[in-house]
Amino acid sequence: MRTQVAIIGAGPAGLLLSHLLAQGGVDSVVLETRSEEYVAARIRAGILEHSSVELLESAGLGARLRAEGDEHRGIYLQWPDERHHLDFVNLTGRSVWVYGQTEVQKDLIAARREAGQEIVYEVSDVSLHDVDSDRPYITYTDKNGQTSRLEAAAIAGCDGSFGPSRSAVPAAKTFERVYPYSWFGILADVAPSTDELIYAWHPDGFALHSMRSATVSRLYLQVPNGTDPQSWSDDQIWDALATRLGHDQNGWKLNPGPITDKSVLPMRSYVQTPMRHGNLFLAGDAAHIVPPTGAKGLNLAIADVALLSKALVARIAGKDDRLADAYSETAQRRVWRCTHFSWWMTTMLHTSGDPFDAELQLAQLRWVASSEAGATGLAENYAGLPIFI
Numbered sequence: 001m002r003t004q005v006a007i008i009g010a011g012p013a014g015l016l017l018s019h020l021l022a023q024g025g026v027d028s029v030v031l032e033t034r035s036e037e038y039v040a041a042r043i044r045a046g047i048l049e050h051s052s053v054e055l056l057e058s059a060g061l062g063a064r065l066r067a068e069g070d071e072h073r074g075i076y077l078q079w080p081d082e083r084h085h086l087d088f089v090n091l092t093g094r095s096v097w098v099y100g101q102t103e104v105q106k107d108l109i110a111a112r113r114e115a116g117q118e119i120v121y122e123v124s125d126v127s128l129h130d131v132d133s134d135r136p137y138i139t140y141t142d143k144n145g146q147t148s149r150l151e152a153a154a155i156a157g158c159d160g161s162f163g164p165s166r167s168a169v170p171a172a173k174t175f176e177r178v179y180p181y182s183w184f185g186i187l188a189d190v191a192p193s194t195d196e197l198i199y200a201w202h203p204d205g206f207a208l209h210s211m212r213s214a215t216v217s218r219l220y221l222q223v224p225n226g227t228d229p230q231s232w233s234d235d236q237i238w239d240a241l242a243t244r245l246g247h248d249q250n251g252w253k254l255n256p257g258p259i260t261d262k263s264v265l266p267m268r269s270y271v272q273t274p275m276r277h278g279n280l281f282l283a284g285d286a287a288h289i290v291p292p293t294g295a296k297g298l299n300l301a302i303a304d305v306a307l308l309s310k311a312l313v314a315r316i317a318g319k320d321d322r323l324a325d326a327y328s329e330t331a332q333r334r335v336w337r338c339t340h341f342s343w344w345m346t347t348m349l350h351t352s353g354d355p356f357d358a359e360l361q362l363a364q365l366r367w368v369a370s371s372e373a374g375a376t377g378l379a380e381n382y383a384g385l386p387i388f389i
Contacts, residue, residue, distance in 0.1 A: 001148065001149070001150045001151070002151040002152065003027050003028055003029040003118075003150065003151075003152050004021075004026050004027045004028060004152060004153050004154070004316050005017075005021055005026060005027070005028040005029075005152055005153065005154050005156055005312055005316070006028070006029055006031070006136075006137075006138050006150050006151075006152035006154075006155045006156070007028050007029070007030045007031070007155075007156045007158055008030075008126060008138070008155065008156070008159040008163060008164070008165055009030070009031075009032060009158035009159035009160060009163060009284075009286070010030050010031075010032035010034075010036075010039055010119050011042075011105065011158065011160070011301075012101060012104050012105055012284075012298060012301060012302070013158035013283050013301040013305050014030050014032070014156070014158035014159075015030065015105070015108035015112055015117075016061075016108060016301075016302065016305045017158060017283065017305045017308060017309055018030055018112060018117055019059060019108065019111055019112060019115075019117075020309035020313075021312060021313060022115060022117070023059065024309065024310075024312075024313030024317060025313070025317050026312060026313050026316050028117075028118075028156075029120065029150055029152075030117065030119040030120065031119075031120050031123050031126060031140060031150070032120065032123065033122070033123055033126065033159075033163075034121065034122070035121055035122050036109065039105065039109075040102070040105055040106060041102065042101070042102065042105070044101035044102070044297075044298065045100070045101045045292065045295065045297050045298040045299075046098055046099070046101065046210060046211075046218060047096050047097070047098060047197075047210075047295035047298075048065075048096060048097040048098075048099050048298070048299065049094075049096060049295075049299045049382075049383060049384025050094035050095060050096065050383050050384050051299075051303070051384045051385070051387045052299045052302045052303075053065065055302060056107075056302075060111070061104075061107050061108065061111060064103070065099050065103070065104075065107070068099070068103070068213075069098060069099035069103075070097065070098040070099070070211070070213075070214075071095050071097050071098075072088075072097065072098060072195075072197070073087050073088055073090075073095055074087045074088040074089070074091075074095075074196060074379065075196055075198070075199060075382065076194070076197065076198040077199055077365060077369055078198055078201065078246060079200070079201040079202070079365055080202060080203075080246070080249075081246075081249065082369075083198070083246065083250070083252075084369035086368075086369070086375050086378060088379040088382065088383045091372070091375055091376045091379040091380075092376060092379045092380050094379075094380075094383035094384065096295070096382065096383055098210075098211060098212070100212050101298050120140075120142060122142070122143035123140040123141060123142055123143070124140065124141045125140055125141045126138060126159075126163070126164050127139050127140070128155060128157075128164060128165065128280065131155060131168055131277060131279055131280040132277065132278030132279070133278065133279070134153075135151060136152060136153075136155050136278070136279045136280065137149055137152065138150045138152075138155065152279075153279065153315075154279045154280075154281060154312055154315070154316070155279060155280045155281070156282075156283060156308065156312075157280060157281065157283065158283050158284050158301075159286055160284070160285040160286055161270070161286065163286060165280065165282055166272060166282065166286050166287070168280055169277040169282065172272050172277075173272070173273050174270065174271070174273075175269075175272075176268065176269065176270045176271075177268060177270075177343065178267075178268045179266075179267035179268060179269075179346060179350070180224075180225060180352070181205070181222050181223065181224060181225060181267060181350055182222075182223050182224070182225050182226075182227060182265055182267055183208075183220045183222065183223070183264070183267065183292065184220065184221045184222075184223040184227060184229060184232065184237075184262070184263075184264050185218065185219070185220045185262070185264070185265060186218070186219050186220075186237060186259050186261060186262050187212065187217070187218055187259070187260045187261040188216070188217045188218075188257045188258060189216060189258045190215075190216075190217050190255050190256065190257025190258070191214060191215055191217070191255065191257075192209070192211035192217045193209065193217070193252075193253060193254045193255045194209050194211075197209060197210050197211075198245060199293075199345075199349055200245050200246065201349050201351070201361060201362070201365060202243070202244040202351070203351060203358065204240070204351070205221065205222030205223070205244065206221075206222035206244070206349045206350045206351065207219070207220065207221055207222070207240075207241055207244035207245050208220040209241075209245055209254075217257070219241055221237070221244065222350050222351065223264065227264050228264075229262035229263055229264050230262070232262070234259050237259065237262075238254070238256040241254060265292065267292075268291065269290055269291060269342065269343055270288060270289040271287070271288045271336065271339060272287050272288065273287075273328065273332060274328040275287045275304075275331055275332065276324070276327055276328045281308055281311075281312070281324075283301060283304035283305050283308050283331075284300070284301030284304055284305070285297070287335070288300060288335050288339065290338060290342040291342050291343070291346045292342075293342055293346040293349060293350075294338065294341045294342035294344075294345045294346075294381070295382065296338040296342050299338075300334070300335060300338050303331070303334055303387045304335075306387045307330055310323055311323035311324040311326075311327045334385065337385065338381075341381040348365065349361070349365075
């Protein structure tokens, strides 16, 4: 087989890239190690930045988002006996949307199926070859055991941190920060107890009240690394959430409900540079990982793909290499801004057990909540910078 762009990974980054390339007149084939059912059901991020929503709408992917998503004007910052609302719209004119990555994935699968996009699921033994030449290619084994070769003008690695693309960049420079705590996340079949997300600092550890829909809540607790989610009973989880989120604080109540999923997510920051080698281009988690505190993971992938699609269309359809040559440097300006914001939110809200750290965190939270400049800085970063910076 031959195509113009071979895309490894059929998550949101890979499918959105194929969609944007097609709109620019560039063909692609997508390879994915998992089944379509698995990819469509993965539970991931739930917050879309203003710029991400604008891009999805401009690409014709915003109808269900607007109909079923939940637009939020801001977030709540909380510590014991205090809760403050930061209104992003008043501060920056930009909102965010609660619309899960699973829903974005469903929209992309439907759009690519309607367009006749070729997606090869359940492949294995994916290897990249001659990426520094003009004729790179990929070999893989399909689900029937047949070995195939896919040739392309360019390869896009949208295959996350465990795919083969990241390691195909020789002599890459990496930066990593592993945090000494994890997030214990639950899904619960209960209506959210809040209209917008609550980010709570508490001496026992951070807590977050998020949501997936009008009937499904998503909540998180800071826990030590290596925590077994099955070691916590449902009652223990709800008791800890109630304590950290301030149940009965100023009359607010946390409504418990049936827990349908428990998982523990380690926290780390990772950046690899460059994001291009020859005719291989990395996007999304293949190039960078951020802790979820700043809601940046999916949004960074969307921003990468927005840049990369324009670069590849210009290069392949327009014979203009300037955007492709600048891709890595341009993308990483946003990557590092979002990496810093995610680190800042994480270290401001997660307890270390050190009383000195605790007082510094509370001082920072009070400043953000009481200063228009501090609140605007958080709002600008959380609601999202323009994609092209």
